[in-house]
Amino acid sequence: MKHLALAGALTAITLAGAGSALAAPSVERGDYLVNTIMGCGNCHTPMGPNGPEMDKALGGRLVEDNAAFKAISSNITPGGAVAKWSDAELAKAIREGIRPDGSLIGPPMPFEVYKGISDTDLASIVMYLRTVPAVTNDPGKSEYRIPLPPAYGPPITSVADVPEGVTVEYGAYLAGPLGHCTVCHTPFDKNGMAQFDTLLGAGGNEFHGPWGTSITANITPTGLGHYSDAELKAVLTTGKRPDGSMLLPPMPVATTAAMTSDDIDALILYMRSLPPKDTPTPQ
Ligand code: HEC
Ligand code: HEC
Known part of the structure; x- marks a missing residue:
């Protein structure tokens, strides 16, 4: 019995140690990802004559108008449609390109690589997006003149850090x-x-x-x-x-x-x- 109890205690310690070594999602990490390396604002923040309009950050804008599509990025602040989505729904939209209604989000949002975003980073991005100022802006709807695939790949359950x-x-x-x-x-x-x-x-x-x-x-x-x-x-x-x-x-x-x-x-x-x-x- 004594031995068993000791083994149990050791296991608990080891698990706690391993747990604290794992990255936990945070608003800070989400802020860094969204505003630096991932550059969501490069597509999602309205552009004025003097560059990005930061008072409307992430409020959506016309990104590209070419033969294949007129792509308008969405308002992804709490002032946009995403406000009504659950965290899991928003996460799925970002990593798999699928909205809660089942429709596919079109290019040029780079889903061919976003499928590799780790679970922890994805959770951090969602946490951060919930904290940004709500922007009142309706950028309009995209038009895709090319057929979009049914999905960007098989459903994703988990991506390791x-x-x-x-x-x-x-x-x-x-x-x-x-x-x-x-x-x-x-x-x-x-x-x-x-x-x-x-x-x-x-x-x-x-x-x-x-x-x-x-x-x-x-x-x-x-x-x-x-x-x-x-x-x-x-x-x-x-x-x-x-x-x-x-x-x-x-x-x-x-x-x-x-x-x-x-x-x-x-x-x-x-x-x-x-x-x-x-x-x-x-x-
Ligand atoms: C939206 C498209 C786009 C993305 C995303 C992008 N680049 Fe570039 N990159 C360009 C273009 C266009 C040029 C050429 C600019 C020019 O000719 O002045 C360039 C130029 C460069 C150069 C300069 C090479 C030289 O000739 O001196 C480097 C290095 C580079 N990119 C690395 C990166 C890295 C690293 C990343 C990711 C953090 C990245 N790029 C993301 C479009 C992109
Ligand atoms: C290269 C441009 C580009 C980049 C970078 C980009 N997006 Fe997008 N995003 C778009 C476009 C364009 C749409 C709208 C596509 C459509 O209408 O189907 C969109 C749509 C979305 C949607 C769907 C919202 C809705 O209401 O339907 C979400 C969520 C989203 N983006 C989040 C993000 C996040 C978070 C990042 C950064 C991690 C990001 N995007 C980076 C271009 C981009």
Whole structure:
């Protein structure tokens, strides 16, 4: 009996120890994710002539109007439709792209990578979104002229946390599921899907806007080999190359500039680890 009781006590201690080592969701983490690496506001905050209108942060706006779709991002503050959704419903919308009524959320919200958001981070994002000021804004409805798939993949029950640190693994998590760097920086196929399996990081996608045309950089060692780590870090945190040229939109420089030093280092480690690829000629 004595032995059994001792074993039980030890198990309890071990479990408590393991529990406290696990990340717990928090508003602070959600704030960091939404406002830096994930850059939800880059699509969801209205743009005025002087840049993002922060008094209407996350209130929704016209994101893209092209042949395939007119995409209008939703008001995701407590002033929008999401206010009536449960936390689980909001989480499913963000990670799987499915609203409570079963309808699919359209592009360019990057669901091909958001399916990899960990449970804890997803809970933090939802917690934070519930705390932002309610914005009264109806940005209107998107129109998709292309058929949307029935879903972005099989239902997701759980995604494990990736331990934070200056590691290739955490860099990959930042660059993929959180930051969707890989989506913009991997050549799209004819259907607008990033060709992760064959051309991860090879760049070459064109973006048009008031800045003219920008082409996403090759972020494999083929494209970034000429930078030292310090130079690459400065490019990401200042938006300026060593030759003085500024990075054009939609490269989310405000987002990378606000990230922690360790997270930038992890991104750099990850980009250095990618198999070198040549940028294909755009079709
Ligand atoms: C690249 C642009 C882009 C990014 C980045 C983005 N979104 Fe979206 N989001 C959209 C668009 C566009 C829609 C509307 C799509 C539609 O109408 O089907 C949308 C819709 C949504 C919806 C559905 C709301 C509703 O009322 O139907 C939620 C929730 C959402 N986004 C949350 C987020 C969160 C949280 C983030 C950051 C973690 C984020 N989005 C990042 C473009 C983006
Ligand atoms: C919405 C699309 C988009 C996203 C998301 C994005 N980028 Fe970019 N990125 C671009 C474009 C476009 C350029 C080229 C800008 C130019 O030509 O001035 C660029 C340029 C760069 C460069 C500069 C390379 C050089 O030529 O000097 C680096 C490095 C880079 N991105 C890394 C990243 C990382 C890391 C992330 C994720 C944190 C990221 N990008 C997310 C679109 C994007």
